[in-house]
Amino acid sequence: MQVLITGGAGYIGSHTVWTFQDAGETPVVLDNLTTGFDWSLPEDVPLYRGEVSDKDLVGQIIREHQIDAVIHFAGSIIVSESVANPLKYYRNNTVASQALLEACVENGVGRFVFSSTAAVYGIPDTNPVPEEAPLRPFTPYGTSKLMTERMLADTSAAHGLAYTALRYFNVSGADPKGRTGQSTLGATNLIKVACETAQGKRNAMTVFGTDYDTPDGSGVRDYIHVSDLAAAHKLALDRLRAGGESCILNCGYGRGFSVLEVVETVKQISNVDFPVEIGPRRQGDAAHVISDNSAILQTLAWKPQYADLGRIVSDALAWEQKLKHRNRI
Numbered sequence: 001m002q003v004l005i006t007g008g009a010g011y012i013g014s015h016t017v018w019t020f021q022d023a024g025e026t027p028v029v030l031d032n033l034t035t036g037f038d039w040s041l042p043e044d045v046p047l048y049r050g051e052v053s054d055k056d057l058v059g060q061i062i063r064e065h066q067i068d069a070v071i072h073f074a075g076s077i078i079v080s081e082s083v084a085n086p087l088k089y090y091r092n093n094t095v096a097s098q099a100l101l102e103a104c105v106e107n108g109v110g111r112f113v114f115s116s117t118a119a120v121y122g123i124p125d126t127n128p129v130p131e132e133a134p135l136r137p138f139t140p141y142g143t144s145k146l147m148t149e150r151m152l153a154d155t156s157a158a159h160g161l162a163y164t165a166l167r168y169f170n171v172s173g174a175d176p177k178g179r180t181g182q183s184t185l186g187a188t189n190l191i192k193v194a195c196e197t198a199q200g201k202r203n204a205m206t207v208f209g210t211d212y213d214t215p216d217g218s219g220v221r222d223y224i225h226v227s228d229l230a231a232a233h234k235l236a237l238d239r240l241r242a243g244g245e246s247c248i249l250n251c252g253y254g255r256g257f258s259v260l261e262v263v264e265t266v267k268q269i270s271n272v273d274f275p276v277e278i279g280p281r282r283q284g285d286a287a288h289v290i291s292d293n294s295a296i297l298q299t300l301a302w303k304p305q306y307a308d309l310g311r312i313v314s315d316a317l318a319w320e321q322k323l324k325h326r327n328r329i
């Protein structure tokens, strides 16, 4: 029995593949390599280059490898792009997930772990935000993910599929062993942008607003180390394999840092006083988004190892340095 990891060559997927390998289980990866990299994977992991929506290919992989579970990362992830090109997001996130679920049902795969997002909450009324909070995504990206959560619930009720939807907060950092990291060009996430600026890949960075109702006026987020997130996927699947029921879990540390605190931490750890401009608010940003993580702590016995902003930043910087070298080659 093997697990199929879609989008396994991407940022979070590749960390999860390494986590399974470290635990002695070799997954199978399906990825179209639009934003993923084959070199981010261990050499002995089978990689199928193809579309998640290709039911024939997925069926063939399931039968060939006796797949008992799917972890589904593949998708499009740029929030602003989803506003400009919503149908791409409904196609590549929602419609592709529908086809993948159909292939699972038709081929008897009974366990499914799904990459969802805190974007399903929109701008939360309360922080920390629990899983039961109102679901009000305001971008096609968030809606495309929420629609997949709904398909999972209905498929579970009709066909007995056991699933866990993990709602990630702000994913950042890189593998502490330096085997993979966030490698996509043009990523817009704060820690990635600040690390690129510290290493001279950007001339300056901008803080999007310092007039929020937060202690220092800049936005506050719950940054989670990608390796802790990868471990949560392994635990979620272990639980489903042991007969655990379907559930939806926030993935965060339940605490927040402001943009200015993050920038200061990157400056201190990199020892570079890079230029930072103060700009206007970015449209659609919330002041605070912090997870209530009590459910994941209870349900998965999840024990984060890297819940320290300095650790997240130093791993991200180390990976950025490696990428610099790689890009030169």
Ligand SMILES: NC(=O)c1ccc[n+]([C@@H]2O[C@H](COP(=O)([O-])OP(=O)(O)OC[C@H]3O[C@@H](n4cnc5c(N)ncnc54)[C@H](O)[C@@H]3O)[C@@H](O)[C@H]2O)c1
Binding pocket: 006, 007, 008, 009, 010, 011, 012, 013, 030, 031, 032, 033, 034, 035, 036, 037, 050, 051, 052, 053, 072, 073, 074, 075, 076, 077, 092, 096, 115, 116, 117, 118, 168, 169, 170, 171, 184
């Ligand atoms: N990065 C974050 O902060 C964040 C936050 C919340 C949720 N998520 C979700 O986590 C998942 C992984 O995100 P990531 O940051 O690793 O992004 P990523 O772009 O690095 O990874 C996505 C992977 O999926 C592949 N892919 C995309 N469409 C595909 C398709 N149709 N068929 C096959 N492969 C396809 C890409 O090539 C890539 O390897 C996504 O579903 C994303 O929505 C990410």
Ligand SMILES: O=c1ccn([C@@H]2O[C@H](COP(=O)(O)OP(=O)(O)O[C@H]3O[C@H](CO)[C@H](O)[C@H](O)[C@H]3O)[C@@H](O)[C@H]2O)c(=O)[nH]1
Binding pocket: 077, 079, 117, 118, 119, 168, 169, 170, 171, 188, 189, 190, 191, 193, 205, 206, 207, 208, 209, 218, 219, 220, 221, 259, 282, 285, 289
């Ligand atoms: O150059 C930058 C980039 C970001 N920010 C600020 O930094 C904070 C974090 O922004 P990110 O773009 O890193 O992350 P978001 O909180 O906007 O969104 C992230 O978390 C969401 C869930 O809450 C989704 O999952 C989404 O995919 C993921 O990128 C925000 O206050 C933002 O305004 C800046 O000031 N300057």
